[in-house]
Amino acid sequence: MIEIxxxxxxxxxRPELKVGEPLFLNLDQGTTVKRVLQEVLGIPTEVVKTVFVxxxxxxxxxxxxxGDRVGIFPPVAGx
Amino acid sequence: MSKILRVxxxxxxxxxxxxxxxxxxxxxxxxxxxITCDEVPPTCHPLGPNNKIVYASGITTGxxxxxxxxxSIGGKSPLTGTIKETNSGGMAGQKLARLGxxxxxxxxxxxxxxxxxxxxxxKDGAELLPTADEWLGKGLYETYPLLFDRxxxxxxxxxxxxxxxxxxxxxxxxxxxxxxxxxxxAGRGGMGAxxxxxxxxxxxxxxxxxxxxxxxxxxxFDTGRKKLLEAxxxxxxxxxxxxxxxxxxxxxxNIINEAGGFPTRNFRExxxxxxxxxxxxTIHETxxxxxxVGMTGHGCSPGCVIKCSNVYPKPDGSELVSVQEYxxxxxxxxxxxxxxxxxxxxxxxxxxxxxxxxxxxxxxIGVAMEAGLANFGDGKKAIELMQEIGKGxxxxxxxxxxAAVTARVFGVxxxxxxxxxxxPAYDPRAIKGIGITYAISxxxxxxxxGYTIAPEMLGVSGKVDQFIVEKADMARNFQYxxxxxxxxxHCLFIAFAILDIPSGLEGMVEECNGVLGxxxxxxxxxxxxxxxxxxxxxxxxxxxxxxxxxxxxxxxKYEKLPPHNVVFDVPDETLDKVHAT
Numbered sequence: 001m002i003e004i005x006x007x008x009x010x011x012x013x014r015p016e017l018k019v020g021e022p023l024f025l026n027l028d029q030g031t032t033v034k035r036v037l038q039e040v041l042g043i044p045t046e047v048v049k050t051v052f053v054x055x056x057x058x059x060x061x062x063x064x065x066x067g068d069r070v071g072i073f074p075p076v077a078g079x
Numbered sequence: 080m081s082k083i084l085r086v087x088x089x090x091x092x093x094x095x096x097x098x099x100x101x102x103x104x105x106x107x108x109x110x111x112x113x114i115t116c117d118e119v120p121p122t123c124h125p126l127g128p129n130n131k132i133v134y135a136s137g138i139t140t141g142x143x144x145x146x147x148x149x150x151s152i153g154g155k156s157p158l159t160g161t162i163k164e165t166n167s168g169g170m171a172g173q174k175l176a177r178l179g180x181x182x183x184x185x186x187x188x189x190x191x192x193x194x195x196x197x198x199x200x201x202k203d204g205a206e207l208l209p210t211a212d213e214w215l216g217k218g219l220y221e222t223y224p225l226l227f228d229r230x231x232x233x234x235x236x237x238x239x240x241x242x243x244x245x246x247x248x249x250x251x252x253x254x255x256x257x258x259x260x261x262x263x264x265a266g267r268g269g270m271g272a273x274x275x276x277x278x279x280x281x282x283x284x285x286x287x288x289x290x291x292x293x294x295x296x297x298x299x300f301d302t303g304r305k306k307l308l309e310a311x312x313x314x315x316x317x318x319x320x321x322x323x324x325x326x327x328x329x330x331x332x333n334i335i336n337e338a339g340g341f342p343t344r345n346f347r348e349x350x351x352x353x354x355x356x357x358x359x360x361t362i363h364e365t366x367x368x369x370x371x372v373g374m375t376g377h378g379c380s381p382g383c384v385i386k387c388s389n390v391y392p393k394p395d396g397s398e399l400v401s402v403q404e405y406x407x408x409x410x411x412x413x414x415x416x417x418x419x420x421x422x423x424x425x426x427x428x429x430x431x432x433x434x435x436x437x438x439x440x441x442x443x444i445g446v447a448m449e450a451g452l453a454n455f456g457d458g459k460k461a462i463e464l465m466q467e468i469g470k471g472x473x474x475x476x477x478x479x480x481x482a483a484v485t486a487r488v489f490g491v492x493x494x495x496x497x498x499x500x501x502x503p504a505y506d507p508r509a510i511k512g513i514g515i516t517y518a519i520s521x522x523x524x525x526x527x528x529g530y531t532i533a534p535e536m537l538g539v540s541g542k543v544d545q546f547i548v549e550k551a552d553m554a555r556n557f558q559y560x561x562x563x564x565x566x567x568x569h570c571l572f573i574a575f576a577i578l579d580i581p582s583g584l585e586g587m588v589e590e591c592n593g594v595l596g597x598x599x600x601x602x603x604x605x606x607x608x609x610x611x612x613x614x615x616x617x618x619x620x621x622x623x624x625x626x627x628x629x630x631x632x633x634x635x636k637y638e639k640l641p642p643h644n645v646v647f648d649v650p651d652e653t654l655d656k657v658h659a660t
Contacts, residue, residue: 007333008326008360019364020333020355049315050538055339055350055509055642057542071337075315077537077575078328078359078387078405079530 001026002068004036006043009074013043027064034060037072049075081181081293084205086198088277089128089187093198093205098181104595107137108164108565109611110182111153115162116614118184121621125157125269126246126276128188134175134237134282135183137568138591141176141292142300145308147568147590148172148380150237150254150265155622158248158269158439158481159498159523162618165270168379168570169254169263170235174286176568178202189278195244196278199230201285210280216241218432218469219253219261227259230283236261238281240434243271245471247479248499249443250275251436256379256388262401263379266436267525268500269481292594300593303586307573310583311384314576316539323387323572324376326359328405331504332413333358338536338545339642340509341409342502344416344455345445346495349509349640353418357408362389365420371396385572391424400428406526409504410441415448416455422462429465435479440465442482442501450489493634498523498624507631508640508647510535510545515554515649519629519657521615527571529557533578540578548649551656558657559608566607567591616658626655 003022006014014023025040033051037043037060050073051058064070082095083102102110111133123129132154139147150172156163175183178200189196195210211229214222219240226236236255243250250271251264294300311317322330335341336354343351355361366373366389373392379402390401403424411417411426426444430437444461447453453460467475477488482501486494495502500523507514512531520528531553533539543553564571567587577583588599599607635647 005333005337007337007358008322008330011360018355019358019360050334050536052334052337055337057338057545069337071333073334073337074322075538076322076326076330076334077316077533077539077572078323078331079526079532079572 001066002064002070004070004072007071007073008076010043010047010072013041031064032060033058033062033064033070036064047074049073081179084180084183084200086183086185086205086207087187088185088189088196088279091189091196091207093207102181104597106181106566107135107149107151107568108153108166108562109607110135111151111164112162112611112615114182114184115153115155116618119155121155121618122623123155125155125160125273130155130273131184131186132270132273132277133182133184135181136172136176138566138594140172140568142294142594143382144304144569144590145311146383146385146570146573148382149568149570150175151565152252152265152270154270154273156268156270157272159500160622161498161523161624162521162615163268163270164522164565165252165265165267166565167252167254167263167265169256170380171237171254171284172568173381174235174284176292177286177289178284179290183282185274185277185279188276194278195280197280198282199285200282202287202289214280215244219434220432223255223259223261226281226283231285232259233285233287235284236281237284239271239274240432241469241471242434242479243275244280245476245479246272246275247468247476248272248484249435249439249479249481251434253431253434256401257381260401261431264436267438268522271434294594295596296593299589303589303593306582306586307577307590308384310576310580310586311573314579316575317385317572319384323385326363327375327387327389327403328359329357329362329403329408330359331405332408333360334536335505338509340506340536340545341413342495342504342506343413345414345449345493346506349506350642351413351418354413356418357412357420357423362391362403362420366392369394369396372398377401383570385570387572391420399424400431403427406504407437407441410438411444411461414441414445415461417458417461419458422458425462426465429462429469433469435468438503439481439501442495443478443485446482446485446491446494447478447489449491449493450485493638494632496524497631498628500524505532506640508635508645509643511548511649512543512550512553514631514647515550515654515657516557518631518654519554520558521612521619527561529554529561530571530574531557533575539575546645549653551653555657556605558612559605562608562611563604566611629654
């Protein structure tokens with residue numbers, strides 16, 4: 001089981017979730033971030049800017065493991 | 080011809096002077112720092128007669144350049160003891176520039192009787208007027224409307240609240256927003272106390288029929304303006320409907336929290352369980368659900384393309400406050416263990432009302448919680464502590480003097496300050512580059528002096544690993560580029576677009592060339608920015624600062640920050656390397 005949070009404009013891909021509410025998924029071994037985006041969530045990779053897995057920035061080919069916390073972001077900035 | 084307005088509070092005189100040649104090609108922070116270095120003795124008491132306070136708009140401020148309404152305010156800081164430049168949006172920068180005034184220098188100190196003054200500036204000149212009793216000792220939500228009644232709705236007001244009148248080290252300087260709220264702040268470094276120490280309650284700027292900003296080469300200016308405008312309108316972060324416009328700066332809450340760098344309960348942890356509830360997404364949602372006056376996409380000054388401000392509504396749709404920004408919702412939110420935007424909003428409103436910097440005030444409340452004056456998460460108590468500052472009780476004076484003073488008074492070792500100024504909303508143990516910036520900034524802990532968060536967290540101008548410690552070059556480059564933006568008159572947020580879009584960067588330089596008639600190239604950004612930083616460093620050295628002060632609080636070296644369980648491990652040699660070249 002992994003937990004995924006979709007932030008900012010990406011929230012519209014799972015409108016039933018509240019801001020910051022995780023989506024829990026069971027994944028096959030060897031599943032990458034990219035595959036979750038494309039096949040499970042239906043989010044085009046071009047709208048994704050940043051992915052954190054357990055608080056660490058990861059590329060889309062990163063392989064997810066059981067217990068991972070994943071945060072997915074479009075381009076954001078502030079300060 | 081633009082002029083310098085010199086206001087002497089000892090003999091209560093005003094005079095216009097011509098601009099010396101050496102100041103001709105600088106503005107904003109470049110000018111406030113140059114005048115401070117030239118005229119203020121570095122060892123003077125910041126609240127004594129020998130400190131000065133300088134107000135200067137940027138090079139392009141007052142022109143049609145996009146997102147260029149900044150005003151810089153500088154002098155010696157009572158909070159840090161260093162040189163200080165703090166800048167603000169709002170209505171004042173453009174009006175000062177359009178009056179043909181390159182800088183106002185406020186100097187001297189009235190003798191004795193506690194009389195306060197207002198400086199009125201219009202196209203015909205400047206005069207000091209005695210304040211009416213009803214303008215003093217009150218919240219700015221009460222005072223600003225009285226001043227607009229007296230001077231007209233179309234003036235700009237640069238003013239101080241009770242915190243400045245009482246010479247508190249966390250007093251900011253307020254600038255009205257386009258709807259004349261007392262809501263925009265040159266907040267950091269206690270410059271409101273300097274203004275208060277000179278007996279000046281407010282500056283009133285009426286630019287009606289002012290000469291405007293002369294442009295030396297209109298063609299070059301227009302070319303640059305179009306390039307920058309295009310960059311701002313196309314970059315995903317700055318464009319209309321983009322991240323900043325839709326959610327405001329608090330869109331950062333969730334990403335910094337996911338990264339484990341969101342300081343929680345006075346820098347004990349790097350992730351806050353209530354983060355989503357104080358995020359930009361929730362601000363946006365609440366504005367929509369509560370309706371009424373609530374809005375995101377609010378502009379803090381005319382001509383801004385980004386419009387990242389907001390007006391946050393109460394449950395009944397009436398106005399609670401403008402603006403709930405990232406740093407402010409963090410300081411009163413996660414830092415105090417509070418996950419309620421109605422509480423953060425009320426605390427921010429009190430800051431606006433009393434004339435306080437939100438970062439320093441929120442961090443101070445968290446330090447007070449650490450000291451046992453309230454429990455983390457107790458919003459009601461946080462508001463009551465803030466109200467002590469408004470009442471001017473002895474406890475209020477302690478809190479109004481900021482986080483470092485409060486930590487000293489109550490024996491708190493976990494004191495998140497550098498050079499006496501509160502650390503903002505990124506924990507340097509989890510994000511190393513911003514830690515270097517905090518340590519070596521000429522301003523004390525200041526994220527805006529070199530926003531390495533852009534590459535370390537946001538993937539702007541490339542992506543850099545947050546844990547890498549060897550970032551001296553990056554920190555230096557960001558400091559230099561930032562100093563240039565701080566003279567241009569643009570809001571620092573244009574950086575998100577121009578760091579990614581080269582033509583936007585060119586556009587900014589060309590706008591400056593257009594106004595000044597210079598031939599600067601991209602290479603001049605680092606040269607000019609570097610000169611400003613070196614000048615500021617020399618002031619600080621003469622004021623007694625050494626590399627021993629360019630350090631983060633010691634606890635960050637031995638207290639591990641969850642969830643990454645990391646300490647601040649950037650070697651001192653790396654910190655010292657930033658300014659060694």
